[in-house]
Amino acid sequence: GENVEQHPSTLSVQEGDSAVIKCTYSDSASNYFPWYKQELGKRPQLIIDIRSNVGEKKDQRIAVTLNKTAKHFSLHITETQPEDSAVYFCAASLSGGGADGLTFGKGTHLIIQP
Amino acid sequence: EAQVTQNPRYLITVTGKKLTVTCSQNMNHEYMSWYRQDPGLGLRQIYYSMNVEVTDKGDVPEGYKVSRKEKRNFPLILESPSPNQTSLYFCASSLSTGAYNSPLHFGNGTRLTVT
Numbered sequence: 001g002e003n004v005e006q007h008p009s010t011l012s013v014q015e016g017d018s019a020v021i022k023c024t025y026s027d028s029a030s031n032y033f034p035w036y037k038q039e040l041g042k043r044p045q046l047i048i049d050i051r052s053n054v055g056e057k058k059d060q061r062i063a064v065t066l067n068k069t070a071k072h073f074s075l076h077i078t079e080t081q082p083e084d085s086a087v088y089f090c091a092a093s094l095s096g097g098g099a100d101g102l103t104f105g106k107g108t109h110l111i112i113q114p
Numbered sequence: 115e116a117q118v119t120q121n122p123r124y125l126i127t128v129t130g131k132k133l134t135v136t137c138s139q140n141m142n143h144e145y146m147s148w149y150r151q152d153p154g155l156g157l158r159q160i161y162y163s164m165n166v167e168v169t170d171k172g173d174v175p176e177g178y179k180v181s182r183k184e185k186r187n188f189p190l191i192l193e194s195p196s197p198n199q200t201s202l203y204f205c206a207s208s209l210s211t212g213a214y215n216s217p218l219h220f221g222n223g224t225r226l227t228v229t
Contacts, residue, residue, distance in 0.1 A: 001173075042222070044204070044220050045220070049217065102159075104149075104158075
């Protein structure tokens with residue numbers, strides 16, 4: 001089955017700086033890569049996703065890049081703000097956009113230092 | 115309001131006492147799933163259901179049962195809970211399997227403690 005590795009497990013950055021979280025996946029047939037944000041005590045919520053026919057996708061301060069050859073994808077957050085503090089999960093799926101078969105990474109705890 | 119509702123939010127029980135965590139969605143979603151979240155291990159899938167009367171094992175199904183008699187409900191059953199099932203549980207649903215633009219919606223979670 002699919003295996004998703006996520007790094008780092010904890011990331012501390014100064015407010016205003018950029019943060020990058022990286023994930024690798026094992027199954028080259030995976031074609032859907034969502035990112036979820038989980039604030040303390042709350043449920044995970046989708047923040048951005050990318051499909052294998054796209055190399056990069058942006059939404060305001062967040063962006064995701066995908067390198068299919070290397071089988072890795074990354075989340076980039078620019079101009080970080082206190083409300084960006086959360087646990088971020090990457091995931092990979094073979095289903096092309098549906099949620100079935102999602103394999104999650106172990107999560108990255110992002111800490112924004114004031 | 116479109117949502118996934120889990121109950122209870124918190125549950126403390128003793129080893130061996132059967133319990134059920136309910137999950138209901140009001141979005142007419144075909145796909146439903148249960149995850150457990152443990153520190154350092156992320157979200158691990160327990161069971162999932164592609165549609166009514168169709169369920170399948172995820173990565174960590176041991177000690178759990180599910181049923182999908184109706185489209186909206188997907189209860190998680192622990193027949194004989196053990197302390198290693200102490201965890202944070204999330205139910206999730208999505209519109210359909212394999213569909214474009216069909217993200218996963220999570221419930222608010224159930225924190226279970228088994229003593």
